[in-house]
Amino acid sequence: MFEFCSDPSALGDLKWMACYLTTGKQFAFYWSFGTVLLLLAVTAPAALAFGFAGAMAARARFAPLRWLGLAYTSMVRGIPDIIFFLFVPIALDQLFEWLRHRALCPDWDQPVRQGNDFVVCAAAKLPQSSAPQWIHESYGFALAVLAFAIVFGAFAANVLSGAMKAVPRAQMETAEAYGMTHGQAFWRIMVPQMWVYALPGLSNLWQILVKATPLLFLLGVEDIVYWARELGGSKTSTFAYPHPDWRIWYFLALLVFYLLLTSVSERVFARLSRRLSHGQATAAGEKLRKAAA
Amino acid sequence: MRNLLLGTAMLAASTCAALAQDTVRMATEGAYPPYNFINDANEVDGLDIDVGNEICARAELDCTWVTNDWDSIIPNLVSGNYDAILAGMSITDQRDEVIDFTQAYFPPDPSAYAGMGDVDVGSAVIAAQTGTIQAAHVAETGATLVEFATPDETVAAVRNGEVDAVLADKGFLAPIVSEDPDLEFIGEDVILGKGIGIGLRESDTELKEKMDAALTSMKEDGKLAELMAKWFPDVDPNF
Numbered sequence: 001m002f003e004f005c006s007d008p009s010a011l012g013d014l015k016w017m018a019c020y021l022t023t024g025k026q027f028a029f030y031w032s033f034g035t036v037l038l039l040l041a042v043t044a045p046a047a048l049a050f051g052f053a054g055a056m057a058a059r060a061r062f063a064p065l066r067w068l069g070l071a072y073t074s075m076v077r078g079i080p081d082i083i084f085f086l087f088v089p090i091a092l093d094q095l096f097e098w099l100r101h102r103a104l105c106p107d108w109d110q111p112v113r114q115g116n117d118f119v120v121c122a123a124a125k126l127p128q129s130s131a132p133q134w135i136h137e138s139y140g141f142a143l144a145v146l147a148f149a150i151v152f153g154a155f156a157a158n159v160l161s162g163a164m165k166a167v168p169r170a171q172m173e174t175a176e177a178y179g180m181t182h183g184q185a186f187w188r189i190m191v192p193q194m195w196v197y198a199l200p201g202l203s204n205l206w207q208i209l210v211k212a213t214p215l216l217f218l219l220g221v222e223d224i225v226y227w228a229r230e231l232g233g234s235k236t237s238t239f240a241y242p243h244p245d246w247r248i249w250y251f252l253a254l255l256v257f258y259l260l261l262t263s264v265s266e267r268v269f270a271r272l273s274r275r276l277s278h279g280q281a282t283a284a285g286e287k288l289r290k291a292a293a
Numbered sequence: 294m295r296n297l298l299l300g301t302a303m304l305a306a307s308t309c310a311a312l313a314q315d316t317v318r319m320a321t322e323g324a325y326p327p328y329n330f331i332n333d334a335n336e337v338d339g340l341d342i343d344v345g346n347e348i349c350a351r352a353e354l355d356c357t358w359v360t361n362d363w364d365s366i367i368p369n370l371v372s373g374n375y376d377a378i379l380a381g382m383s384i385t386d387q388r389d390e391v392i393d394f395t396q397a398y399f400p401p402d403p404s405a406y407a408g409m410g411d412v413d414v415g416s417a418v419i420a421a422q423t424g425t426i427q428a429a430h431v432a433e434t435g436a437t438l439v440e441f442a443t444p445d446e447t448v449a450a451v452r453n454g455e456v457d458a459v460l461a462d463k464g465f466l467a468p469i470v471s472e473d474p475d476l477e478f479i480g481e482d483v484i485l486g487k488g489i490g491i492g493l494r495e496s497d498t499e500l501k502e503k504m505d506a507a508l509t510s511m512k513e514d515g516k517l518a519e520l521m522a523k524w525f526p527d528v529d530p531n532f
């Protein structure tokens with residue numbers, strides 16, 4: 001990046017470090033922080049959507065739908081995350097490719113599983129093997145988001161269905177007395193009020209999600225943990241910037257990053273909780289009312 | 294587990310091969326210098342990469358590189374996430390049952406033990422990378438095997454005293470040992486495997502023929518010897 005970096009072996013310590021911290025590989029490390037934040041930004045709403053759908057299904061009056069909702073939450077919550085993260089992306093990927101294979105290559109006569117090999121026709125490959133690298137990366141990232149959303153959605157479903165039950169029954173009875181239908185009462189009375197009850201659980205879940213992002217590394221996404229390990233490992237003079245084992249410093253940087261991220265989100269949730277408590281018949285709401293009076 | 298990052302666009306494909314042909318995706322580990330590693334410009338580099346690029350140029354294939362963890366490098370090949378493995382992978386009977394190999398592009402590389410001070414490698418605690426021929430070899434001797442996911446961690450374990458010695462390809466250990474005054478080679482070298490080849494799906498016979506033909510021509514006109522001399526000055530290129 002700097003002009004004086006052309007011969008790193010001849011540099012003094014300070015300049016050497018400046019050059020070292022601006023190599024292409026280091027920039028890949030810096031960008032990977034963005035990958036983690038992007039994952040959080042996409043996964044949190046997706047998981048909330050899964051959770052909301054799961055919670056609604058679990059209280060549905062149509063029995064099979066209710067069983068589906070209950071099966072989803074209890075199954076996913078009962079299986080270790082790591083197994084789910086290893087299983088879901090592989091299974092989904094093969095499922096998608098198999099479906100496309102059936103649709104796009106009807107005259108293919110060989111079996112899809114040949115011994116150890118999983119072989120689909122070239123047109124069914126996902127993404128196409130001629131696709132540029134960023135498409136392959138985005139596809140892998142999307143599978144990772146889906147896996148995260150399914151797992152955290154199950155936990156969110158439990159939190160949300162608890163919150164729905166916590167909305168005072170009298171509120172719903174009043175809504176019914178006004179002649180609202182079941183759906184109207186749900187959307188107009190229950191949903192706006194349930195968030196204050198859901199928030200403590202959801203904020204907990206968010207913190208767990210933040211801490212679970214290193215699992216990306218397991219899914220082959222090159223996140224901050226991958227780069228910390230790769231860059232921190234000792235380097236011989238095969239590399240332009242040889243150095244001893246620096247993993248401890250890289251992991252220390254990650255530690256600070258995660259701590260900052262969780263402490264910032266804690267503050268955000270505290271403010272959000274204050275806002276939502278306004279005018280609610282809860283202890284926090286009562287406190288706000290007295291403070292104002 | 295679709296694998297990611299590091300596509301070094303290859304200019305190798307000659308212009309006349311601009312026919313709409315499928316890209317050959319080649320996987321490497323990127324953590325085993327000088328066979329394969331990620332250089333400071335964030336590109337894959339090393340002997341495996343030079344050999345792969347040369348093969349693609351000669352076979353007129355359109356190739357691209359991906360990196361994948363060593364642990365899952367074979368499963369991802371058979372499930373079709375990429376088409377070839379060039380990752381310093383030794384040809385062994387056990388691997389040959391699952392995937393196919395081209396002819397070797399690197400001789401059976403002596404493996405060596407490296408450690409600090411005198412160690413009896415027959416009974417000590419030895420580090421090796423998971424799923425390598427070295428790990429299999431240590432398990433057969435009387436030594437205690439400690440496995441690590443990456444080659445770098447095996448060496449780090451020796452330095453911090455977690456294990457007594459590491460067993461790895463001599464080509465990988467040589468620059469590390471020569472630059473670290475604390476480390477030294479211990480005992481005799483061990484010859485393992487049948488040389489390093491390109492891993493391919495067993496159903497992919499067409500690609501195997503093309504790559505084998507390219508490798509043969511590289512051995513005949515001395516190109517392979519030239520590449521080996523560039524990365525491994527101590528290894529005899531005529532095998």
